[in-house]
Amino acid sequence: MSKRIDVKDLNVYYGNFLAVEGVNINIEAKSVTAFIGPSGCGKSTFLRTLNRMHEVIPGAYAKGEVLLDGADIYGAGVDPVTVRSNIGMVFQRPNPFPTMSIRDNVLAGVKLNNKRISKGEADALVEKSLQGANLWNEVKDRLDKPGSGLSGGQQQRLCIARAIAVEPAVLLMDEPCSALDPISTLAVEDLINELKDSYTVVIVTHNMQQAARVSDKTAFFNIAGTGKPGKLIEFAETSTIFNNPSQKATEDYVSGRFG
Amino acid sequence: MTATMTPTRRRSHLTKGQLPKYAPWAVLGVALVLGAALINLIGFNAFGWGIFTAVLFTVGLVAWSGAVEGARKAKDKLATCLVVGSFLIAVLPLVSVIWTALVNGIPGLLTPGFLGTSMNGVTGAADNRAVENGTKVLGGVYHALIGTVQITAVATIISVPVGLLTSVYLVEYGNDRPLAKAITFFVDVMTGIPSIVAGLFAAAFFFLVMGPGTKTGAVAAVALSVLMIPVVVRSSEEMLKIVPNELREAAYALGVRKWRTILKVVIPTAISGIASGVTLAIARVIGETAPILVTAGFATAINNNVFGGWMASLPTFIYTQILNPTSPSNPGPSDQRAWGAALVLIILVMLLNLIARLIASIFAPKKGR
Ligand SMILES: Nc1ncnc2c1ncn2[C@@H]1O[C@H](COP(=O)(O)OP(=O)(O)OP(=O)(O)O)[C@@H](O)[C@H]1O
Ligand SMILES: [Mg+2]
Numbered sequence: 201m202s203k204r205i206d207v208k209d210l211n212v213y214y215g216n217f218l219a220v221e222g223v224n225i226n227i228e229a230k231s232v233t234a235f236i237g238p239s240g241c242g243k244s245t246f247l248r249t250l251n252r253m254h255e256v257i258p259g260a261y262a263k264g265e266v267l268l269d270g271a272d273i274y275g276a277g278v279d280p281v282t283v284r285s286n287i288g289m290v291f292q293r294p295n296p297f298p299t300m301s302i303r304d305n306v307l308a309g310v311k312l313n314n315k316r317i318s319k320g321e322a323d324a325l326v327e328k329s330l331q332g333a334n335l336w337n338e339v340k341d342r343l344d345k346p347g348s349g350l351s352g353g354q355q356q357r358l359c360i361a362r363a364i365a366v367e368p369a370v371l372l373m374d375e376p377c378s379a380l381d382p383i384s385t386l387a388v389e390d391l392i393n394e395l396k397d398s399y400t401v402v403i404v405t406h407n408m409q410q411a412a413r414v415s416d417k418t419a420f421f422n423i424a425g426t427g428k429p430g431k432l433i434e435f436a437e438t439s440t441i442f443n444n445p446s447q448k449a450t451e452d453y454v455s456g457r458f459g
Numbered sequence: 460m461t462a463t464m465t466p467t468r469r470r471s472h473l474t475k476g477q478l479p480k481y482a483p484w485a486v487l488g489v490a491l492v493l494g495a496a497l498i499n500l501i502g503f504n505a506f507g508w509g510i511f512t513a514v515l516f517t518v519g520l521v522a523w524s525g526a527v528e529g530a531r532k533a534k535d536k537l538a539t540c541l542v543v544g545s546f547l548i549a550v551l552p553l554v555s556v557i558w559t560a561l562v563n564g565i566p567g568l569l570t571p572g573f574l575g576t577s578m579n580g581v582t583g584a585a586d587n588r589a590v591e592n593g594t595k596v597l598g599g600v601y602h603a604l605i606g607t608v609q610i611t612a613v614a615t616i617i618s619v620p621v622g623l624l625t626s627v628y629l630v631e632y633g634n635d636r637p638l639a640k641a642i643t644f645f646v647d648v649m650t651g652i653p654s655i656v657a658g659l660f661a662a663a664f665f666f667l668v669m670g671p672g673t674k675t676g677a678v679a680a681v682a683l684s685v686l687m688i689p690v691v692v693r694s695s696e697e698m699l700k701i702v703p704n705e706l707r708e709a710a711y712a713l714g715v716r717k718w719r720t721i722l723k724v725v726i727p728t729a730i731s732g733i734a735s736g737v738t739l740a741i742a743r744v745i746g747e748t749a750p751i752l753v754t755a756g757f758a759t760a761i762n763n764n765v766f767g768g769w770m771a772s773l774p775t776f777i778y779t780q781i782l783n784p785t786s787p788s789n790p791g792p793s794d795q796r797a798w799g800a801a802l803v804l805i806i807l808v809m810l811l812n813l814i815a816r817l818i819a820s821i822f823a824p825k826k827g828r
Contacts, residue, residue: 256711258634285714295705299727309713312723359709366713 202400203269203286203369204229205250210264211429212245212254219245221429223264225419232396234411234438235404237421238453242430243404244292246421247372250402251287252280268369285309288368292375294355296347296362303343305358306330309366325365332394333361334387353384360391370400377410389414408454412442420450478527483520490515513544560802567799570596574803577602578759578771583786586793596792598785600800602761603776606676607807609765610755610772611745613680614687619737621684622691629692630699631721649689657685658750665754676765679755679772683744690743694736698729731822738815742808748774773804 205227212220220242227233235243248254249262252273266273273283296305306326310317317325326343330336335357339350347358356376363371373392377385392414395401405411411418418441423430434441434450445451494511498504517540525533567573581598589596625642633639661682665673702725710720726733756769757779777797784793 251712253708253712256708281714281716284712289708289712291705291708291712293705295703295709297706297709297724297728299724308710309715312710312713312715312719314719362709362713 202229202398204400205370205402206265206267206270207250208265208267210246210249210262210266212242212249212262213260214245214257215259217427218429220249220421221431223432225432225435227400227402228417229269229400230396230398231416232392232401232403232414234415234418235402235421236406236408236411236418236453237430237433238423239406240426240430241421241423243421244374245430247374247402247404248289250370250372251289252283253289255280285366286368287370287372288363288366290356290360290363290371290373290376292378294352294359294379296350296355296358298346298348300347301344302339302347302350302358305347306361306365308362329361329365330358332364332391333357334391335361351384353380353387356380356384357387357391360388364395364399368399370402371395373401373403375404375406378406385410408442412438418442420445420447420453422449422453476528478524482523486519486523487512487516490519513547516540517544557805560798560805563794563798564802564805565799567596567795567797568802570599570795570799572597573599573796573799574604575599575601577761578776578785579761581759581785583788586784586786586791587789589792590786590789596795598792598796600773600776600796600803602758603771603773603800604803605761605763606755606758606770606772607745607774607804609763610676610679610683610751610770611741613677613765614683614744615737615741617680617684618687618691618740622688622737622740623695623733625688625692626695626699627721627726629696631717631725646689646692649685650693652685654682654686654747655749655753658682658753660685661750661754674754674756674769675767676755676762676770679751679770680765682750682754683747686744686747686750687740690740691737694740695729695733698732698736699725701732702728727822731819734818734822735815738811738818742811742815745808745811746774746804748778751775752778773800773807776800777804 205225207223207225207227210220210223211218223246235247237243245254245260250266254260254262262274264274268283268286272278273287297308300308303326304311306329307317307322310322310325327336327340330339335354338354339358347355350358356379360373360376377388380388389410392401392403396416403411403414415438417436418438419435420433420441421430422433434445434447436445440446441450442454445454451457490512493515494508495503497511497515498507501507517537520540521533521537524536576597576599578598579602585597588594625646629639629642633642658679661678662674664681665678706724706728707720710724711717715724751772752775755772755775757775758769758771762768762770777800780793780797780800784790786792
C-alpha cells in the first residue's frame with residue numbers, strides 16, 4: 201500500500217529560473233516527513249515535483265530522478281495521471297468543489313474518473329474516508345449539503361478525506377494547517393499520526409512545534425539569497441534536527457536566530 | 460415617563476451648521492416655480508421646464524449649502540446633483556422607449572388573433588375596410604414569431620458549441636500560444652463586424668455553396684451566428700478564467716485527466732455565467748434586421764422549414780410594415796401591427812434576460828449548509 205520515495209539530484213526550474221537545486225532525499229514508507237525552511241526556499245516547488253503537479257504551471261520542469269518504490273516517475277512513458285493517483289496532495293487553502301455535495305466531494309476521485317461503483321460501496325467509501333479524516337461525526341447528517349458550507353477547518357479535513365478516498369500510496373500536504381485554528385490543527389495532526397499507519401506522509405509546515413509533534417524525520421531547506429536556488433541543507437531524525445543539528449544554518453533556523 | 464426624558468429636537472452642537480432636512484424639497488419647490496416662470500418667457504414645454512428646474516435646483520442647493528455648511532458639503536451636494544442628473548439622463552430614453560412601445564403596441568398586441576395569425580391573404584383592401592368600417596385589424600405576427608424563434612434557435616445551436624469550445628481552448632490549452640493570440644485577435648475583430656456585413660457574408664457563402672439566390676432561415680442563422688460567436692467566446696472565456704486554479708489542481712491531484720477536469724469541474728463551476736452570457740448573446744442578435752433581410756428574405760405566410768423558402772422575423776416584419784404598409788393609402792393598421800410586433804420583440808428580450816437570471820441562480824454553486 202504505502203511506498204517509499206527516493207530522490208536523486210533533482211533540479212527544478214521555472215523557465216530559466218533554477219528554483220531548487222540538487223536535492224537528494226530518501227523518504228521511508230509509512231513515515232511522516234516534515235519540510236521546513238524560510239519562505240521562498242522552494243518547499244512547495246519541491247513537494248509538487250514529487251507528484252508532477254508542477255507540470256500544471258506553464259514553464260515549470262524538473263531534472264533528476266524521483267523513484268516511487270524504485271520506479272522513476274519521470275521515466276519515459278510514465279503518465280503523470282497515474283503518478284498522481286498514486287501520490288495524492290492536500291493544498292494550503294481548502295479547495296472543495298463548490299458544485300458538489302460533501303458526499304460527492306469525497307467521491308470526486310472516483311466519480312470524476314467515471315469509475316463504476318455501487319451505491320453500497322460508495323456509502324462505505326464515504327464513511328471510511330470521512331472517518332479517516334476525523335470529519336464523519338460532524339457531517340454525517342448533512343452529506344448532501346454543499347461542501348462549501350463547511351467551516352475552513354472542516355473543509356480542509358474534507359479535502360483530506362477526498363485525497364485518501366482514492367487510496368494513494370503517498371500523501372503530500374502543503375501547509376495544510378496554515379488556515380486553521382488550533383483545534384482543527386490538532387484534529388489534522390491527530391489525523392496525520394493515524395495516516396502514518398497506512399500512508400507515507402510528507403508535510404510542509406512553517407510551524408516548528410508542528411514539525412516536532414508530527415514528523416519522524418525533518419528536512420531543512422534554505423536559500424542563499426533572492427534569485428539563488430533553494431537547497432536541502434539537512435535531513436535527519438526530527439529530534440536530531442531540533443536538538444542536535446549538524447549544520448549551523450539549521451540550528452539558527454530552528455532556534456529562531458535566523459537572518 | 461418623566462418629562463425630562465423627552466429628547467430635545469433642537470440642534471445640538473454636533474448637528475449645528477447643517478441644512479434642515481426639508482432643504483432639498485424647499486429648493487426643489489422654488490426651482491419648479493422659477494423654472495416654470497423662466498420657460499414661459501420663451502414658450503412653455505415640459506422638457507425645457509425640466510432642464511431649467513434641474514439647473515436652478517443644483518445652483519440653489521449648492522449655493523445654500525455653501526453658505527450654511529461650508530465648501531466641503533457644497534461640493535458633496537454638487538457631486539450628488541451631477542450623479543443623479545446623469546442617472547436621469549441615462550434612464551430617460553429607456554423609459555421613453557418602453558413607454559412609447561407600450562402605448563403604441565398594446566392595441567396591436569391585444570387584437571384577437573394577433574399572435575396566432577400570419578399576414579397570409581391580408582391585403583390592402585382588408586386594411587382599408589378595417590379603417591373605414593372600424594372593424595378589427597386583420598393579420599398578425601405568428602409567422603414572424605415562428606421565424607425569429609427558429610432562426611435564433613439554429614443560430615444558438617451553431618454558436619454555443621463553437622464559442623464554448625473556442626473559449627475552452629483559449630483558457631485551458633492556449634497558454635498564450637501564437638494560435639491562441641491569433642484567435643483572440645480575430646474574435647475581437649469579429650465583435651466589431653457590422654451586422655449587414657455578416658449578412659452579406661452568409662448570403663455570399665450560400666451563393667457559392669448552394670447556388671444563387673439561396674435565402675432561407677438557415678442562411679440567416681449562419682449570419683446571426685457570425686455575430687453571436689464572438690460574444691459567446693468572450694463571455695465564456697471570462698467565466699472560465701475566473702474558475703479558481705485551485706479547483707483544477709484539486710482535480711489533477713486526484714488523478715483526474717485534464718479533459719475530464721474541464722468537463723466535470725471547470726465547466727460546471729462556470730456554467731451559470733456561461734448560460735447567462737449565451738442568453739445575453741441571443742438577446743443581442745434577436746433584434747437584428749439587416750442581416751436577416753439579405754439572407755432570409757421576407758415572407759407573409761407561415762414557413763416552418765428553416766432550410767427551405769423565405770422566412771419572416773419580427774424585426775423584418777416591423778421594417779416592412781413601416782416601410783411598405785400593406786395598404787399605402789391607409790398605413791394605420793400596418794403601423795399598429797408594427798408596434799405590436801415591436802412590443803412582442805421587447806417582451807421576448809426581457810423574457811430572455813429573466814431566463815438568464817433564472818439559469819444563473821439555478822446553476823450557481825450552492826451556498827449554505
Ligand atoms: N509559478 C511560479 N513561477 C515562477 N516562479 C515561481 C513560481 N512559484 C514559485 N516560484 C519561485 O520559486 C521559489 C520557491 O517558491 P516556493 O513557492 O516553492 O517557496 P516555499 O518554500 O513554498 O515558500 P512558502 O513557505 O512561502 O510557501 C521562489 O523564489 C518563488 O518566487
Ligand atoms: Mg509554499
